Amino acid sequence: MRHCIYPGTFDPITYGHLDVLSRAAKIFDRVTVAVAHNPGKGPLFPIAQRLEMLSANIASYPNVAVTSFGGLLMEFAMAQKADAIIRGLRALSDFEFEFNMALMNRHLQPEIETLFVMPNEQFSYCSSTLVKQVARFGGDVNHFVPPNVAAALKVAFAKGPG
Numbered sequence: 001m002r003h004c005i006y007p008g009t010f011d012p013i014t015y016g017h018l019d020v021l022s023r024a025a026k027i028f029d030r031v032t033v034a035v036a037h038n039p040g041k042g043p044l045f046p047i048a049q050r051l052e053m054l055s056a057n058i059a060s061y062p063n064v065a066v067t068s069f070g071g072l073l074m075e076f077a078m079a080q081k082a083d084a085i086i087r088g089l090r091a092l093s094d095f096e097f098e099f100n101m102a103l104m105n106r107h108l109q110p111e112i113e114t115l116f117v118m119p120n121e122q123f124s125y126c127s128s129t130l131v132k133q134v135a136r137f138g139g140d141v142n143h144f145v146p147p148n149v150a151a152a153l154k155v156a157f158a159k160g161p162g
Contacts, residue, residue, distance in 0.1 A: 003030040004084040004115070005077050007069070010035050010050050011043040012149045014131055016123030018057060020088035023117050025061045032080055033058070037070040044132055044156055057146050074109040084113045090124045 006024055010017060010033070024031045035050050043050070047068050054066045069076040077085060085105065087098050095116075102114035118124075126144045135141050135153035142150050 001029040002027075002084075003032070003080065003082045004028045004086050005032050005034050005073070005080060005082045006086045007034040007036055007073050007076075009038060009041055009043060009128070010054055011041070011045055011128050012050065012131065012145060012153065013054050013057060014123070014126050014128055014145050014149075015143075016088065016090065016119045016126045018146070019119040019123055020086065020117050021058070021061070021064065023119075024086045025064055027115075028084070028086075029063060031061070031064045031086070032082070033064060033066045034073070034076060035066065035068045036073075037068055045152065049152065053146075053149050053152060056148050072108065074105050074112060077112050078109060082112060084115050087114060087116050089116045089118050090127070 004024055004027075006021055008017065021031065021033065033054055035047060035054065037047050045053070051066055051068060058064045058066060073085065085102075087102070089095060089098060098116065105112065105114055131141050131144050132153070134144075135150075136157050138157075141153060145153070
Protein backbone atom coordinates (compact mmCIF):
# COMPACT_ATOMS: atom_id res chain seq x y z
CA MET A 1 0.00 0.00 0.00
CA ARG A 2 1.63 3.25 -1.17
CA HIS A 3 1.46 6.09 1.34
CA CYS A 4 2.47 9.72 0.95
CA ILE A 5 2.67 12.70 3.26
CA TYR A 6 1.40 16.09 2.09
CA PRO A 7 3.01 18.51 4.56
CA GLY A 8 2.40 22.22 5.02
CA THR A 9 1.32 24.92 7.39
CA PHE A 10 -2.05 25.24 5.61
CA ASP A 11 -2.65 28.65 7.20
CA PRO A 12 -5.26 28.56 5.77
CA ILE A 13 -5.99 25.79 3.29
CA THR A 14 -6.75 27.03 -0.23
CA TYR A 15 -8.34 25.51 -3.30
CA GLY A 16 -4.79 25.15 -4.64
CA HIS A 17 -3.90 22.92 -1.68
CA LEU A 18 -7.06 20.88 -2.24
CA ASP A 19 -6.22 20.52 -5.93
CA VAL A 20 -2.76 19.12 -5.10
CA LEU A 21 -4.38 16.84 -2.51
CA SER A 22 -6.88 15.48 -5.05
CA ARG A 23 -4.01 14.65 -7.42
CA ALA A 24 -2.08 12.89 -4.63
CA ALA A 25 -5.21 10.94 -3.60
CA LYS A 26 -5.45 9.53 -7.15
CA ILE A 27 -1.81 8.40 -7.18
CA PHE A 28 -1.45 6.96 -3.67
CA ASP A 29 -3.44 4.44 -1.70
CA ARG A 30 -3.13 6.59 1.43
CA VAL A 31 -2.43 10.30 1.84
CA THR A 32 -1.69 11.92 5.17
CA VAL A 33 -2.10 15.69 5.21
CA ALA A 34 0.41 16.76 7.85
CA VAL A 35 -0.09 20.21 9.35
CA ALA A 36 3.22 21.57 10.54
CA HIS A 37 3.45 22.98 14.02
CA ASN A 38 5.79 25.87 13.29
CA PRO A 39 5.22 28.80 15.66
CA GLY A 40 8.18 30.60 14.06
CA LYS A 41 6.04 31.27 10.99
CA GLY A 42 3.52 33.17 13.12
CA PRO A 43 0.38 31.44 11.84
CA LEU A 44 -2.93 33.29 11.87
CA PHE A 45 -4.87 30.20 12.92
CA PRO A 46 -3.96 27.85 15.78
CA ILE A 47 -3.10 24.33 14.72
CA ALA A 48 -6.37 22.88 16.06
CA GLN A 49 -8.38 25.26 13.86
CA ARG A 50 -6.23 24.48 10.79
CA LEU A 51 -6.85 20.76 11.38
CA GLU A 52 -10.58 21.42 11.72
CA MET A 53 -10.72 23.49 8.51
CA LEU A 54 -8.86 20.77 6.63
CA SER A 55 -10.94 17.91 8.04
CA ALA A 56 -14.14 19.61 6.89
CA ASN A 57 -12.84 19.61 3.31
CA ILE A 58 -11.56 16.06 2.88
CA ALA A 59 -14.77 14.08 3.39
CA SER A 60 -14.87 13.15 -0.31
CA TYR A 61 -11.44 11.49 -0.05
CA PRO A 62 -11.77 8.14 1.76
CA ASN A 63 -8.01 7.53 1.52
CA VAL A 64 -6.98 10.84 3.13
CA ALA A 65 -6.33 11.54 6.80
CA VAL A 66 -5.29 14.75 8.56
CA THR A 67 -2.87 15.09 11.46
CA SER A 68 -0.25 17.47 12.80
CA PHE A 69 3.45 17.11 13.41
CA GLY A 70 6.41 18.98 14.86
CA GLY A 71 10.09 18.48 14.30
CA LEU A 72 11.71 17.06 11.19
CA LEU A 73 9.35 16.07 8.41
CA MET A 74 11.48 13.07 7.48
CA GLU A 75 11.33 11.66 11.01
CA PHE A 76 7.55 12.03 10.91
CA ALA A 77 7.43 10.41 7.46
CA MET A 78 9.49 7.44 8.67
CA ALA A 79 7.27 7.01 11.73
CA GLN A 80 4.24 7.03 9.41
CA LYS A 81 5.90 4.48 7.09
CA ALA A 82 5.47 6.84 4.14
CA ASP A 83 6.89 6.13 0.70
CA ALA A 84 6.86 9.72 -0.54
CA ILE A 85 6.40 13.39 0.20
CA ILE A 86 4.10 15.44 -2.04
CA ARG A 87 4.86 19.11 -2.59
CA GLY A 88 2.86 21.54 -4.71
CA LEU A 89 4.67 23.82 -7.15
CA ARG A 90 2.68 26.85 -8.21
CA ALA A 91 5.36 28.70 -10.13
CA LEU A 92 9.02 28.69 -10.99
CA SER A 93 9.65 30.86 -7.94
CA ASP A 94 8.66 27.93 -5.69
CA PHE A 95 11.10 25.56 -7.34
CA GLU A 96 14.43 26.67 -5.84
CA PHE A 97 13.23 26.45 -2.25
CA GLU A 98 11.41 23.14 -2.82
CA PHE A 99 14.33 21.65 -4.75
CA ASN A 100 16.77 22.44 -1.93
CA MET A 101 14.35 21.06 0.65
CA ALA A 102 13.89 17.87 -1.38
CA LEU A 103 17.66 17.38 -1.61
CA MET A 104 18.05 17.84 2.15
CA ASN A 105 15.20 15.42 2.79
CA ARG A 106 16.80 12.90 0.45
CA HIS A 107 20.03 13.25 2.41
CA LEU A 108 18.15 12.61 5.67
CA GLN A 109 16.03 9.70 4.37
CA PRO A 110 17.09 8.51 0.89
CA GLU A 111 14.34 5.88 0.75
CA ILE A 112 11.55 8.48 0.81
CA GLU A 113 10.95 10.20 -2.52
CA THR A 114 9.74 13.77 -2.97
CA LEU A 115 7.25 14.31 -5.79
CA PHE A 116 6.34 17.73 -7.11
CA VAL A 117 2.75 18.23 -8.23
CA MET A 118 1.49 21.23 -10.14
CA PRO A 119 -1.99 22.45 -9.29
CA ASN A 120 -4.46 23.51 -11.94
CA GLU A 121 -3.25 26.74 -13.56
CA GLN A 122 -6.20 28.67 -12.10
CA PHE A 123 -4.50 28.25 -8.69
CA SER A 124 -0.95 29.06 -9.79
CA TYR A 125 -0.91 32.54 -8.24
CA CYS A 126 -2.92 31.71 -5.11
CA SER A 127 -1.12 31.34 -1.80
CA SER A 128 -2.23 31.36 1.82
CA THR A 129 -0.24 34.56 2.33
CA LEU A 130 -2.02 36.38 -0.51
CA VAL A 131 -5.41 35.09 0.62
CA LYS A 132 -4.78 36.45 4.14
CA GLN A 133 -3.73 39.82 2.71
CA VAL A 134 -6.90 40.10 0.63
CA ALA A 135 -9.08 38.99 3.57
CA ARG A 136 -7.33 41.38 5.98
CA PHE A 137 -8.57 44.30 3.89
CA GLY A 138 -12.08 42.95 3.39
CA GLY A 139 -11.60 41.53 -0.10
CA ASP A 140 -13.56 38.60 -1.46
CA VAL A 141 -11.61 35.34 -1.05
CA ASN A 142 -14.44 32.98 -2.00
CA HIS A 143 -12.73 32.00 -5.27
CA PHE A 144 -9.59 30.90 -3.41
CA VAL A 145 -10.77 29.09 -0.27
CA PRO A 146 -13.65 26.84 0.81
CA PRO A 147 -16.63 28.51 2.53
CA ASN A 148 -15.61 27.44 6.05
CA VAL A 149 -12.19 29.01 5.54
CA ALA A 150 -13.64 32.23 4.12
CA ALA A 151 -15.87 32.47 7.21
CA ALA A 152 -12.92 31.87 9.55
CA LEU A 153 -10.89 34.56 7.79
CA LYS A 154 -13.79 37.00 8.10
CA VAL A 155 -13.94 36.35 11.86
CA ALA A 156 -10.16 36.60 12.23
CA PHE A 157 -10.08 40.00 10.54
CA ALA A 158 -13.40 41.34 11.89
CA LYS A 159 -11.56 44.15 13.68
CA GLY A 160 -10.38 45.49 10.31
CA PRO A 161 -6.87 45.82 8.84
CA GLY A 162 -4.00 45.64 11.22
